[in-house]
Amino acid sequence: MTTQTPQKSPLDYFPTEDEYQRLLDKRTRRGTAVRITFLLMLAVAVVGLGILLYTIIDDSFGIVAVVNENEPEDILAAYGYDPTVTVLSDLNKEQLVEVLAGSISSGVGRRLEREQRFFADRLVFESQAKWDEVCASDEPPSGCGGGVRSKADVVALVEERVIAPDIIDASRLTASIFNPQRFKDKVEADFLTNPDRYEDYTFDQVRFQWRAWFSWKFITSPASDKPEIAGVRTAVLGSIWLVAITVLFAVPVGVGAAIYLEEFAKPTRINDFIQTNINNLAGVPSIIYGMLGLAVLVRVLEPITSGSLFGDGAPNGRTILSAGLTLGLLTLPVVIISSQEAIRAVPNSLRQAGMGLGATKWQTVRSQVLPVAIPGILTGTILAVARAIGETAPLILVGAAGFITVSPSGPFSQFTALPIQIFQWTSLPQEEWRHLAAAASLVLLVLLLSLNAVAVLLRNRYSRRLT
Amino acid sequence: MSTERGVHDADMARQLARKPRRFERLIVGSLFIAGAISIAITIGILWELGSESLLFFLDDDVTLGKFFFSTEWSPQAGSFGIWPLILGTMLITVIALLVAIPVGLSAAIYLSEYASPRVRNFLKPVLEILVGIPTVVFGFFALTFMTPLLRSIFGSQVGFFNVLSAGIVVGLLIVPLVSSLAEDAMAAVPDSLRQASYGLGASRLETSLRVVVPAALSGIAAGVVVAMSRAVGETMVVTLASGASPRNFSLADDSLFGYILSPFEGAQTMTGYIAITASGDISYDTIDYNSIFAIGLTLFVITLGLNSLSRRIVKRFRQEYE
Amino acid sequence: MTDTPDATVVTPPTTVPNPGSGAAESGTSSAQGTGVIETENMDVFYGDFKAVADVTMKFAFNEISALIGPSGCGKSTVLRALNRMNDLIPSARVDGEVRYHGANIYDPSVDPVEIRRRIGMVFQKPNPFPKSIYDNIAWGAKINGFKGSKSDMRDLVQGALEQAALWDEVKDKLTESGLSLSGGQQQRLCIARAIATQPDVILMDEPCSALDPIATLRIEELMLELKENYSIIIVTHNMQQAARVSGKTAFFNVELDTTGQRTGYLVEFSPTDELFTSPRMKATEDYITGRFG
Numbered sequence A: 001m002t003t004q005t006p007q008k009s010p011l012d013y014f015p016t017e018d019e020y021q022r023l024l025d026k027r028t029r030r031g032t033a034v035r036i037t038f039l040l041m042l043a044v045a046v047v048g049l050g051i052l053l054y055t056i057i058d059d060s061f062g063i064v065a066v067v068n069e070n071e072p073e074d075i076l077a078a079y080g081y082d083p084t085v086t087v088l089s090d091l092n093k094e095q096l097v098e099v100l101a102g103s104i105s106s107g108v109g110r111r112l113e114r115e116q117r118f119f120a121d122r123l124v125f126e127s128q129a130k131w132d133e134v135c136a137s138d139e140p141p142s143g144c145g146g147g148v149r150s151k152a153d154v155v156a157l158v159e160e161r162v163i164a165p166d167i168i169d170a171s172r173l174t175a176s177i178f179n180p181q182r183f184k185d186k187v188e189a190d191f192l193t194n195p196d197r198y199e200d201y202t203f204d205q206v207r208f209q210w211r212a213w214f215s216w217k218f219i220t221s222p223a224s225d226k227p228e229i230a231g232v233r234t235a236v237l238g239s240i241w242l243v244a245i246t247v248l249f250a251v252p253v254g255v256g257a258a259i260y261l262e263e264f265a266k267p268t269r270i271n272d273f274i275q276t277n278i279n280n281l282a283g284v285p286s287i288i289y290g291m292l293g294l295a296v297l298v299r300v301l302e303p304i305t306s307g308s309l310f311g312d313g314a315p316n317g318r319t320i321l322s323a324g325l326t327l328g329l330l331t332l333p334v335v336i337i338s339s340q341e342a343i344r345a346v347p348n349s350l351r352q353a354g355m356g357l358g359a360t361k362w363q364t365v366r367s368q369v370l371p372v373a374i375p376g377i378l379t380g381t382i383l384a385v386a387r388a389i390g391e392t393a394p395l396i397l398v399g400a401a402g403f404i405t406v407s408p409s410g411p412f413s414q415f416t417a418l419p420i421q422i423f424q425w426t427s428l429p430q431e432e433w434r435h436l437a438a439a440a441s442l443v444l445l446v447l448l449l450s451l452n453a454v455a456v457l458l459r460n461r462y463s464r465r466l467t
Numbered sequence B: 001m002s003t004e005r006g007v008h009d010a011d012m013a014r015q016l017a018r019k020p021r022r023f024e025r026l027i028v029g030s031l032f033i034a035g036a037i038s039i040a041i042t043i044g045i046l047w048e049l050g051s052e053s054l055l056f057f058l059d060d061d062v063t064l065g066k067f068f069f070s071t072e073w074s075p076q077a078g079s080f081g082i083w084p085l086i087l088g089t090m091l092i093t094v095i096a097l098l099v100a101i102p103v104g105l106s107a108a109i110y111l112s113e114y115a116s117p118r119v120r121n122f123l124k125p126v127l128e129i130l131v132g133i134p135t136v137v138f139g140f141f142a143l144t145f146m147t148p149l150l151r152s153i154f155g156s157q158v159g160f161f162n163v164l165s166a167g168i169v170v171g172l173l174i175v176p177l178v179s180s181l182a183e184d185a186m187a188a189v190p191d192s193l194r195q196a197s198y199g200l201g202a203s204r205l206e207t208s209l210r211v212v213v214p215a216a217l218s219g220i221a222a223g224v225v226v227a228m229s230r231a232v233g234e235t236m237v238v239t240l241a242s243g244a245s246p247r248n249f250s251l252a253d254d255s256l257f258g259y260i261l262s263p264f265e266g267a268q269t270m271t272g273y274i275a276i277t278a279s280g281d282i283s284y285d286t287i288d289y290n291s292i293f294a295i296g297l298t299l300f301v302i303t304l305g306l307n308s309l310s311r312r313i314v315k316r317f318r319q320e321y322e
Numbered sequence C: 001m002t003d004t005p006d007a008t009v010v011t012p013p014t015t016v017p018n019p020g021s022g023a024a025e026s027g028t029s030s031a032q033g034t035g036v037i038e039t040e041n042m043d044v045f046y047g048d049f050k051a052v053a054d055v056t057m058k059f060a061f062n063e064i065s066a067l068i069g070p071s072g073c074g075k076s077t078v079l080r081a082l083n084r085m086n087d088l089i090p091s092a093r094v095d096g097e098v099r100y101h102g103a104n105i106y107d108p109s110v111d112p113v114e115i116r117r118r119i120g121m122v123f124q125k126p127n128p129f130p131k132s133i134y135d136n137i138a139w140g141a142k143i144n145g146f147k148g149s150k151s152d153m154r155d156l157v158q159g160a161l162e163q164a165a166l167w168d169e170v171k172d173k174l175t176e177s178g179l180s181l182s183g184g185q186q187q188r189l190c191i192a193r194a195i196a197t198q199p200d201v202i203l204m205d206e207p208c209s210a211l212d213p214i215a216t217l218r219i220e221e222l223m224l225e226l227k228e229n230y231s232i233i234i235v236t237h238n239m240q241q242a243a244r245v246s247g248k249t250a251f252f253n254v255e256l257d258t259t260g261q262r263t264g265y266l267v268e269f270s271p272t273d274e275l276f277t278s279p280r281m282k283a284t285e286d287y288i289t290g291r292f293g
């Protein structure tokens, strides 16, 4: 430091009032600019989420271009009705069944009848003797259980099997609302440029109609290789089975481990090791759990996971049980860690009060600590399980079946699941499957968001009660 | 009735003696087993990855040297060099971090230092919803929105499968992770530090950027490392959006950097390879089957390393404030 | 003085199995000079830190004994050592002996749970369970193996609440949460909860520090009533309180030792009137006259 000017006071090194004001202005302006930058960045996240949801909804509804294998008018005419005054739904059930029987093979007819009969008093496709025999077998089909198809059901069957619509192109929601003509032009142009693809049809036969890919029918129909009738019932049921097994495994084990670590574990080496190990497991990518499931559950433990140890089971270990347990293993560390947090949040004074009365540790934990911790445990567990429902990679590894139309019937069934269905439909090139993938995503999101909402509600009620 | 008050007795010692409490011991024993299951899981992972990888490396087509030093991954041709897959993973991770760090950090700074409670109450749930969306849906989003968007911006040089789209969407996916970890780190900075800074006449921005962020830096860094490990392990987005062909390259090639760094072309990642290979009907004890475990082991080591690195950073951070 | 052999035999309100206090004569043993709890050369450590050193005291039957001293001198630490509540603190360790009815409670063969059901505790901050008032009291009895019928249990709850002078205030809302009570009521609920398990000794750690003067007064009256049936050891910062309720008072102090550790120790343990009128030690005098550093 040189002090050639000792007469200067320290104040001289600071800006004058004017200069300072200017400096302050500059600082404020810079502050505002940066703040706006922050906000813009944040907007990226919000807008990203918005666009994502928009994309999914946009693809879940819209106008489709359909060609029918048989036009309803032709069908009506063929059966002697006057298409100018009658429509299909005017016919009574007997007439509709007659139309149906006239166009489908007897094999398909028998299958439909075994699913559910058409009439209570007579059989249409099946002989009585055969029917009795089938119904007396070990696994009678659902049709033996009674109940008959409603007229609406038969109308739907006629539409699906006889009219047999084929969606040749589909458009998105916003495009359908704002510019439906463009879609029609596009389909027409396609007819001109691609005559081979449509050799059986002419453009005049194309009908444009609204379609909700996301609908109750979509949720309740089984998978199919026809996008017109494909649904997610098998996948939804598969996911429900998986969640059930995941919860049955991960919740008791996870909460138990959390109680042990928080309440009983002395700081010994083994307990420290368990804790570190759990923290590490929480960071392992889910696909690695899938490989664990494949190598250990599916392969090594095949006798158990295929069910062959308990009688006749699946041909291999790629069953719901394996997949559910894999998801359980994956969820376990998350359940443990969030339950630990919930247990840690219980005030120590309650433990002292319990022990001070001469209760044992377990009595105190069970009656005083856990009841207070349970809302927190539930919240964390629901969030963890919601994550498990959306997991895809581990299911691919343990071998979710690609295409499967029968609903799972037990832990040893083959299965598919919602995220798997989305993955497969997304990987298919044709436009129609894209819309199905979107609708399935919507189903999954609605499911997950309602689970999350439950968790948030629980948390809010819980935090209100504590204050 | 038992004790006589004040009797200096052996009887009292007997009454106070430990009870067997078998039920309690049984409970604690089962709770311990529940805790120890996590160790079994780890052993399971290590055993399965280790043993199958060993089989892979014992195969005649494969040598350790080739695995770690060859720059070509084409199982059909019998060449197993892991670098193309690592390269794909790295490319996507870097793009993801380029998206997630600025967005996530801005969100964290804004939420913890600026936002009014009302804005917070709106934005926090938005980030939480983002966390809850399954990755396969993000994959669908990448393929149906991001890729077409990029193609309409950059033209047809953008491939149908490309690294950029996958990277951006993975970035969006890890934004909430970065922001929540960074926010935690900033919340841990003592308020006295902020007050000291305001007391010296610093503005809000100066306080947050020059005082709070540096003080929380190691915590933020730890969060970024965790997010990175998450991006490395992400599977569905990259499988759907970035394609199934590894970017094989040769070190002697002139156009090396242009080719291997191009964001407009697809590239298979480690996770993508595992998922694609396993989704076909894969039969046990083939070289393909074993190879996914070797890749899995590599992936496991990388993510484990990143996670321990982050924990080490956090530990150091804690010491600073004690 | 309270060392008189008063043999008021207390019958518990109902047919409760009585683990700790029994109908007996305390005369004999008091005459021999045995206390209900005795400590001998007791040191308490938290890890390597010696919090209190070399405490030797004898707490008499059916008497209120007060522990006073500056903050941090280890009063709570000593109190918790008397019923092994320190076990809940992983780093805590006790050397020396603590005897209850002559049995060393730190003997490895001793079950701490058995100690705590005989030596109850009331804490500085009221800590009712987040359950109904009724369940707050009934739970302690249940886990201690209460064998009576439902109506026996109701009698027990009522008896405990009456003893704690809370019955009239809560008799119409027994199903409401214990947390809905005022601070003073909560503390009396905690006392009722402690006596419902029929302990022999009750430890109280600054039971009135969170309460207003009126609530404090009620708790003091309560203690004086309870001492007929129980031996009570109370930690307090309020010297008037110690003077009002206790028969004997212990003064603890804390000193920096050579290594710079703040270790607490017992200065003197005398009959309360003596301690406040003619303390034996200079430090005691300084403290009670307010001349304390």
Ligand SMILES: Nc1ncnc2c1ncn2[C@@H]1O[C@H](COP(=O)(O)OP(=O)(O)OP(=O)(O)O)[C@@H](O)[C@H]1O
Residues within 6 Å of the ligand: C046, C051, C070, C071, C072, C073, C074, C075, C076, C077, C078, C089, C091, C262
């Ligand atoms: N759980 C604990 N772990 C470590 N040290 C502790 C713990 N509890 C108390 N100590 C230490 O032991 C010493 C005595 O503490 P204690 O709480 O017994 O004092 P006290 O006399 O009750 O004080 P106060 O009047 O403030 O309640 C203090 O130095 C304190 O820091």
Ligand SMILES: [Mg+2]
Residues within 6 Å of the ligand: C075, C076, C077, C205
């Ligand atoms: Mg204290």
